[in-house]
Amino acid sequence: xxxxxxxxxxxxxxxxxxxxxxxxxxxxxxxxxxxxxxxxxxxxxxxxxxxxxxxxxxxxxxxxxxxxxxxxxxxxxxxxxxxxxxxxxxxxxxxxxxxxxxxxxxxxxxxxxxxxxxxxxxxxxxxxxxxxxxxxxxxxxxxxxxxxxxxxxxxxxxxxxxxxxxxxxxxxxxxxxxxxxxxxxxxxxxxxxxxxxxxxxxxxxxxxxxxxxxxxxxxxxxxxxxxxxxxxxxxxxxxxxxxxxxxxxxxxxxxxxxxxxxxxxxxxxxxxxxxxxxxxxxxxxxx
Amino acid sequence: xxxxxxxxxxxxxxxxxxxxxxxxxxxxxxxxxxxxxxxxxxxxxxxxxxxxxxxxxxxxxxxxxxxxxxxxxxxxxxxxxxxxxxxxxxxxxxxxxxxxxxxxxxxxxxxxxxxxxxxxxxxxxxxxxxxxxxxxxxxxxxxxxxxxxxxxxxxxxxxxxxxxxxxxxxxxxxxxxxxxxxxxxxxxxxxxxxxxxxxxxxxxxxxxxxxxxxxxxxxxxxxxxxxxxxxxxxxxxxxxxxxxxxxxxxxxxxxxxxxxxxxxxxxxxxxxxxxxxxxxxxxxxxx
Numbered sequence: 001x002x003x004x005x006x007x008x009x010x011x012x013x014x015x016x017x018x019x020x021x022x023x024x025x026x027x028x029x030x031x032x033x034x035x036x037x038x039x040x041x042x043x044x045x046x047x048x049x050x051x052x053x054x055x056x057x058x059x060x061x062x063x064x065x066x067x068x069x070x071x072x073x074x075x076x077x078x079x080x081x082x083x084x085x086x087x088x089x090x091x092x093x094x095x096x097x098x099x100x101x102x103x104x105x106x107x108x109x110x111x112x113x114x115x116x117x118x119x120x121x122x123x124x125x126x127x128x129x130x131x132x133x134x135x136x137x138x139x140x141x142x143x144x145x146x147x148x149x150x151x152x153x154x155x156x157x158x159x160x161x162x163x164x165x166x167x168x169x170x171x172x173x174x175x176x177x178x179x180x181x182x183x184x185x186x187x188x189x190x191x192x193x194x195x196x197x198x199x200x201x202x203x204x205x206x207x208x209x210x211x212x213x214x215x216x217x218x219x220x221x222x223x224x225x226x227x228x229x230x231x232x233x234x235x236x237x238x239x240x241x242x243x244x245x246x247x248x249x250x251x252x253x254x255x256x257x258x259x260x261x262x263x264x265x266x267x268x269x270x271x272x273x274x275x276x277x278x279x280x281x282x283x284x285x286x287x
Numbered sequence: 288x289x290x291x292x293x294x295x296x297x298x299x300x301x302x303x304x305x306x307x308x309x310x311x312x313x314x315x316x317x318x319x320x321x322x323x324x325x326x327x328x329x330x331x332x333x334x335x336x337x338x339x340x341x342x343x344x345x346x347x348x349x350x351x352x353x354x355x356x357x358x359x360x361x362x363x364x365x366x367x368x369x370x371x372x373x374x375x376x377x378x379x380x381x382x383x384x385x386x387x388x389x390x391x392x393x394x395x396x397x398x399x400x401x402x403x404x405x406x407x408x409x410x411x412x413x414x415x416x417x418x419x420x421x422x423x424x425x426x427x428x429x430x431x432x433x434x435x436x437x438x439x440x441x442x443x444x445x446x447x448x449x450x451x452x453x454x455x456x457x458x459x460x461x462x463x464x465x466x467x468x469x470x471x472x473x474x475x476x477x478x479x480x481x482x483x484x485x486x487x488x489x490x491x492x493x494x495x496x497x498x499x500x501x502x503x504x505x506x507x508x509x510x511x512x513x514x515x516x517x518x519x520x521x522x523x524x525x526x527x528x529x530x531x532x533x534x535x536x537x538x539x540x541x542x543x544x545x546x547x548x549x550x551x552x553x554x555x556x557x558x559x560x561x562x563x564x565x566x567x568x569x570x571x572x573x574x
Contacts (some may be wrong), residue, residue, distance in 0.1 A: 012302055168571075183422035230539075241528055242542050244517055252517075254531050255573055267571035272563075284455075286542055286556035 002059065003049045004182045008041060008068065012091045019068040019188065020087070021060040022054025028130060028278060029120055030096045033060045034036070034058035034084065034104025036126075037199050038138060040188035042138035045179055048269035055275055063086055063107070066195055067188035076205045077103075081110035085118065090147055097278055099123040102235060106130075106206055114218045122220075123274055128239035128259045129246070130267065131209030135235055136200065140196040142233055143173075162261025164231045169257055172265040217246035223285035225251035225277045227270065229258030239282055251285045252278075288534075289372055289467045290336045290347065295328060295442070301376045306355040306475065311340025315409055315565060317383045320347045321371065323413075324423060324486050327354035327475035332466055334554035337403040342562055343384070348374055350394070353482055354475035360485035363492045364390075368397035372405065374395055386410040386563055387478040388550065389522060392485060393417075393493050399507045408572075409511040410561055413547045414452065415526035416533070418496030422522055423487065429520055442467055448550025451518045453465065456544055504533035510572035511537035512564045516545030527561025538564075538572045 008064060011018050021041055034168035036041060041060050049058050064083045065073030074080050084107055098119050100108030105127025107230040112119050124283040128135050146152060146160040159173035224247055228240035237254060255271060263270045277287040289311035298305050308328055318339060320331060329349050336345050351370045352360030361367050371394055385406050387395030392414025399406050415422050425431060433439060433447040448459035513532055515527035524541060533540040540560060542549040549559045564574040
């Protein structure tokens with residue numbers, strides 16, 4: 001099975017419809033995948049989801065107001081986490097693993113805070129703790145230039161935002177957007193400005209530090225794998241440093257020559273590491 | 288073969304005798320192992336060297352003035368690197384892989400600067416770039432307390448210096464010093480205060496930043512794996528962050544609940560990662 005062909009499914013909970021895809025199989029718990037800023041189910045790179053689906057069931061989730069999920073996009077991470085928990089409840093999943101990328105990594109952290117039993121192991125990629133630094137400031141010149149560039153059509157802007165300027169990284173970006181285009185039918189509608197606005201508001205709220213900055217991370221005891229590209233302009237790698245410094249049980253993996261989309265650039269390495277990490281039943285994160 | 292039993296060998300180059308051990312086999316290049324502050328050949332944990340020696344020849348090197356190597360301990364990293372290169376020349380090894388731990392990681396970086404062809408792939412553990420932060424300040428109260436504690440005999444001080452205070456890390460430290468004691472015969476003499484004094488002088492010299500801090504790292508293009516414990520009081524993890532931020536081709540792996548001796552604490556994970564990293568012939572570090 002593949003995210004190129006897996007049908008979009010729907011589940012309804014008290015009037016709220018969630019879109020999702022579910023494919024693959026394995027003896028372990030399912031792997032819930034939580035998506036990045038404005039991303040839909042179609043933004044999951046098959047080079048990441050498909051190898052993982054060979055060892056366990058992968059569940060791609062579309063939060064409220066995104067793609068064909070109904071309702072309003074929440075303007076804070078807490079409400080996004082509540083939606084994701086309601087979705088898992090609707091599927092009668094009381095424990096799973098999670099892969100949270102960027103915004104999705106924040107939602108995963110909030111879910112683990114709100115319901116510690118929900119995740120067995122967590123993979124957090126290109127994300128930040130509450131109170132983190134320089135989170136998704138799209139107004140920064142090095143990011144804004146790409147949004148303002150009319151030559152970048154469709155997914156081409158992702159090649160600039162998720163990859164660094166080196167020829168190797170840009171070539172990986174080119175391959176990435178080709179893979180995203182492989183799915184021809186049953187695609188999700190693109191996110192509009194309302195999705196972006198609400199999710200940016202959520203980033204601003206998440207960026208505000210609580211009194212004891214990062215102390216809440218000490219309650220997330222799940223074995224966790226934190227992954228980042230070393231040159232990430234959207235959510236700098238320093239946020240991943242802070243995550244592993246305060247999470248009690250987290251391994252950090254940082255990729256060179258890579259930005260926000262390190263998992264897509266090094267998909268073969270990334271899925272190998274995630275498979276090894278998820279295959280472990282040890283109490284400790286090192287794999 | 289094992290570091291518990293491998294005989295100490297000697298090679299002489301223009302009047303300078305180097306002690307070393309050489310064991311294991313594999314199709315790849317040999318793996319040169321460069322040791323930490325005051326460490327001798329006997330300080331290489333068999334739980335690290337032995338699994339690696341199952342996939343390639345491991346060469347443990349004792350620098351000048353340490354153990355049964357003759358001569359004076361150099362008081363700077365450059366001269367230590369020259370000794371290590373002279374040793375490899377004496378063994379007719381013109382290219383190998385390297386595992387440099389702490390002081391040994393600095394020597395490895397200097398060797399790569401001085402002779403770029405010498406290393407195919409590099410593993411740098413618990414180390415720092417030239418100009419790094421807070422390198423081996425044994426006068427800091429949290430380190431000095433262990434040196435001053437008369438209850439810590441022999442290797443017991445290593446349990447305090449290389450491991451964090453958690454019960455899990457201390458238990459790993461206990462197991463580590465038991466493993467170091469396994470070798471009964473043909474042991475090296477312990478390092479005396481003259482070794483410590485010269486190596487501390489080398490740390491102070493290495494800590495001095497050059498004009499463009501860390502810029503020299505951009506010339507080390509070998510695929511590199513950088514490893515650190517997240518709570519390292521001897522050479523803080525920030526030094527490993529700086530390494531991967533400026534080395535063009537380096538992956539970072541950080542372990543939780545671990546200090547300077549993360550490779551000994553998580554020896555099973557560490558050797559698995561190092562084997563996978565060294566097995567790759569790719570131009571890029573990700574494995």
